[in-house]
Amino acid sequence: MGIYKKIFAIALPIALQQFLSTGVNFVDTLMIGKLGEVAIASVGLSNQFFFLYNLILFGLISGGSIFFSQFWGKKDLDGIAKSSAVTSATALLFSAVFFTLSFFFPQTVMRFFSPDPLVISEGIIYLKIISFSFPIFALSMVFSFVLRSVEKAHIPMYVTIVELSTNVFLNYSLIFGKFGFPKLGILGAAIATLIARIVGLVSLILIIKVKNLPGFFTLKHIEMIDKKFLKNFFHYTLPTIANEFAWSFGMTMYSVIYAHMSTQTIAARNIMGTIEGFAYSFTFSIASAASVIVGNYLGASRFEEAFDVSKKVIKLSQIVAIISGTLTVILSYYIVNFFDVSDEVKMLVRVTITISMAFIPIKVFNGLNIVGFLRAGGDTRYSFMVEAGTLWLLGVPFAAFSGLVLKFSLPIVCLFTMSDEIAKAIILYSRYHSRKWVKNVVEKL
Numbered sequence: 001m002g003i004y005k006k007i008f009a010i011a012l013p014i015a016l017q018q019f020l021s022t023g024v025n026f027v028d029t030l031m032i033g034k035l036g037e038v039a040i041a042s043v044g045l046s047n048q049f050f051f052l053y054n055l056i057l058f059g060l061i062s063g064g065s066i067f068f069s070q071f072w073g074k075k076d077l078d079g080i081a082k083s084s085a086v087t088s089a090t091a092l093l094f095s096a097v098f099f100t101l102s103f104f105f106p107q108t109v110m111r112f113f114s115p116d117p118l119v120i121s122e123g124i125i126y127l128k129i130i131s132f133s134f135p136i137f138a139l140s141m142v143f144s145f146v147l148r149s150v151e152k153a154h155i156p157m158y159v160t161i162v163e164l165s166t167n168v169f170l171n172y173s174l175i176f177g178k179f180g181f182p183k184l185g186i187l188g189a190a191i192a193t194l195i196a197r198i199v200g201l202v203s204l205i206l207i208i209k210v211k212n213l214p215g216f217f218t219l220k221h222i223e224m225i226d227k228k229f230l231k232n233f234f235h236y237t238l239p240t241i242a243n244e245f246a247w248s249f250g251m252t253m254y255s256v257i258y259a260h261m262s263t264q265t266i267a268a269r270n271i272m273g274t275i276e277g278f279a280y281s282f283t284f285s286i287a288s289a290a291s292v293i294v295g296n297y298l299g300a301s302r303f304e305e306a307f308d309v310s311k312k313v314i315k316l317s318q319i320v321a322i323i324s325g326t327l328t329v330i331l332s333y334y335i336v337n338f339f340d341v342s343d344e345v346k347m348l349v350r351v352t353i354t355i356s357m358a359f360i361p362i363k364v365f366n367g368l369n370i371v372g373f374l375r376a377g378g379d380t381r382y383s384f385m386v387e388a389g390t391l392w393l394l395g396v397p398f399a400a401f402s403g404l405v406l407k408f409s410l411p412i413v414c415l416f417t418m419s420d421e422i423a424k425a426i427i428l429y430s431r432y433h434s435r436k437w438v439k440n441v442v443e444k445l
Helices: 003-033 037-074 077-104 106-113 117-149 154-176 186-211 219-224 227-261 263-299 303-338 343-358 360-376 380-405 410-417 419-434
Strands: none
Touching: 003 037, 003 154, 003 186, 003 263, 003 303, 037 077, 037 106, 037 117, 037 186, 037 227, 037 263, 037 360, 077 106, 077 117, 077 219, 077 227, 106 117, 106 227, 117 154, 117 186, 117 263, 154 186, 227 263, 227 380, 227 410, 263 303, 263 343, 263 360, 263 410, 303 343, 303 360, 343 360, 343 410, 360 380, 360 419, 380 410, 380 419, 410 419
C-alpha cells in the first residue's frame, strides 16, 4: 500500500470522527444557544473542565499508543493487550479524581472558571450529571486508540456515528421536550451526553469481542505485567500526561482569562472553538495517522522509512492546513449567524477566527511534531518541556497581561497568545531534524 494511501486510510476515519464530533458540538451549542448567552457560557465552562480531563486522558492514552503502535509493528499481540490493561487502569484512576471534583464540589469547580453567579448555578446542574460519564469516556478512548494503532480506525468512526446520533436525538428531545420527553433544558443536555457515551462504550466492547480484535485484555495479560514493563511504560507515558496537563491547564487558564474579561467574550470564545474544530478535524487527524504509521515502522526498527514518511506527512499537512484555514475563515462569516447572540459577539468571533486561522500552518506543524513524530518515538520528555515552557512562559502571561491589565479585546489577546506557537515551531524544527526521536522503545520488552 502506498504511503499516502496508508495515511488517508487511517486519517480519513479519524478526521470524519472528529468532524462529526465537531458537528454535533456545533448543533449542541446551537440548541443550548436557544436558551441564551448564560446557558452557552455555563455549559461551555462546564465542558472546559471536561476538556481538562479529556486532554489529561489524551496524554495518558496517546502515551499508551506509543506501545500500541510499536507492538503492532513488532506483531506482539500480548504486548498490545498488556499496554491496554495498564492504560485502562490508569485512565480509571484519573476518572475517579475528576468525578469526585465534579460531583461533590461542582460549585468550587465553576467558581474557578467564572465569577458570574448565574453561569455558576446553571453550570453546576450540567457538571454533576456528566461526571458519571467520565469513567465510561475513559475506557472508550482507550479502546478507540488501540483500534487506530492496529489500523482499524474505521471501527471507532462507526461507533462515533451511533453515539453522536443518539446524542443529537436525545439533546433535541430532552432540551426542548420533544417526542413525549420532558422539557429539561441544560439538565436534558447533560443526560443526553451521559446516555450517548454509554451507548458508545457498549458498542465498542461488543465489536472488539465479536471480531476478536487486539486490545481486549484478560486476567492472563494482567498477570504477564512485570516491574520492567511498568517502569518502561510510565517512563514514556508520564511525560505525555504532564505535557497534556500543562497544555490543557494552560487552555483552561485562557478560558478563565476570557471569562473575567466579560460573559460576551467567553460566549464568543466558545462559539469560535466550535467553528475552529472543523478546521482542525482533518489536519490533526493526519498527526494521529502519522503517529500510528511512524510508530509501526519504529517498532519494526525500520528507521529510514519512518523518517521518510514523516517528511511526506509534513508536506501533506501544510497543504491541508492552508485549505482548511481559508475555508473556515470564509464560512465563519455565515455560520456565526446561526447563533442567537448579540452582534458584538458575532463580530468578536469573525475577527478572532481570522487571526487564529492565519497561524494554522504553524499550529499544525507543532501538533504534528509533538503528538505525531516525537511521541511516536518516545521523545516525550523533550516535547513536554517545549510545550509547557512556551505556553506558560509566553502564551498565558501575555494573555493575562493583554486581557486583564491592558483590557484589550478578544482578537488582540488571541494575537498575543500566538507568541508561544511561533517560539515552539522554531524549537521543534531543530529537534525534528536532529532525528533524536527516531527510536524503538519496545525492542527489549
